[in-house]
Amino acid sequence: MPETPDDILGDAGYAAIELVGRTGASNLEIGYLHDGVPIEAAGWWAHAQYKGARITAEDHTSPAAALEALARRLLTGAKCTHCRGLVALTDRGALAYATSTLVDGTPWNVDQARQAGQCRWQRVGRTWKRGCE
Structure with a gap:
């Protein structure tokens, strides 16, 4: 029996698609690199397009894994649009890059991240639910 989209994407895949939409992406693509190999060896990728920038997660074992990795990549180093805290994906705390630019073009550095506090997100x-809900 063929797999359904629910079987292929699962909750993680659907959560990632919904998150990409919430982040304002203009496009989302999912694909694979290798034909004629088992699905887990196909090299699945997912990318979201934003005003000239493309965020990508590559070389995963399934479409769901690629989408989950993309969601985590989008959230890592981000700030919550509601409370403005740095997004934390684990109880150990958030990861901040020394100097970066947010998708909206806003500069973001470690001092700003420290002052912002943290918002624990989880799927x-x-x-994906924010901790400040």
């Missing part, structure tokens, strides 16, 4: 079923 709950088919959506």
Whole structure:
């Protein structure tokens, strides 16, 4: 019996698609690099397009894994649009890059991240939930 989109994407894939939409991406693509190999060896990738910038997650074992990696990449080093805290994906705290530019063009450095506090995000079923909800 063929797999359904629910089987292929699972909750993680659907949560990532929803998150990419919430971040304002103009496009989302999912694909693979290698034909004629088992699905887990196909080299799955996912990327989101933003005003001339493309954020990519590459070389994963399934479409769901590529989408989950893309979601985590988008959230790592980001700030919550609601509380303005640095997004933390684990209880150990958030990861901040020394100097970066947010997708909206805003400069973001470690001192700003420290002052912003943290917002613990987690995936709950088919959506990513912010800790400040």
